[in-house]
Amino acid sequence: MDLTAYQHTDRITVARPPEAVYAVVADVSRIGELSPVCASGVWDDAVAGATPGAWFTGHNAIGEFTWDTRCRVEVAEPGVEFVFVNCGAAGDVELVRWGYSFVPTADGTEVVESWQVLPDYVDFVRGDDPDMDVTANIDGMAAMARDGMAATLAKLKQAAEA
Numbered sequence: 001m002d003l004t005a006y007q008h009t010d011r012i013t014v015a016r017p018p019e020a021v022y023a024v025v026a027d028v029s030r031i032g033e034l035s036p037v038c039a040s041g042v043w044d045d046a047v048a049g050a051t052p053g054a055w056f057t058g059h060n061a062i063g064e065f066t067w068d069t070r071c072r073v074e075v076a077e078p079g080v081e082f083v084f085v086n087c088g089a090a091g092d093v094e095l096v097r098w099g100y101s102f103v104p105t106a107d108g109t110e111v112v113e114s115w116q117v118l119p120d121y122v123d124f125v126r127g128d129d130p131d132m133d134v135t136a137n138i139d140g141m142a143a144m145a146r147d148g149m150a151a152t153l154a155k156l157k158q159a160a161e162a
Helices: 020-025 030-036 120-126 134-161
Strands: 007-014 038-043 055-062 063-077 082-087 096-105 108-117
Touching: 007 134, 020 030, 020 082, 020 096, 020 108, 020 134, 030 038, 030 055, 030 120, 108 134, 120 134
Parallel strands: none
Antiparallel strands: 007 108, 038 055, 055 063, 063 082, 082 096, 096 108
């Protein structure tokens, strides 16, 4: 399945320096302030925090449906970029890559949030049902991600500028 359509970026300008905006995003304990789906996040090693290779658990909720995801940090460059991969509930399959880049501007920082479905997601969604309509499932998730990104960036702006 061609997944090139399942990536998206959105952006916002925040009236704060890149390091300050990065600090909000890279503090996964604050994710519940920003995300419409991820209610909270907890580092495996709170002392190490946002470092490449670090793991955290995201606690998610849509209505009354809740689930946890294990996430691995790929890039953690303060003031520049923060990227992590959702590796599913068990942390054993790379499903979606989320990223944030921070570019200084005359007005503060342009934050670019990115989302990309990874190849293992297809088999993960299909599970034990080889006839499942994977496209419909991923289309629904993609729409939710796009809407969620706009909401997350708006809340990030509000939190960082407070």
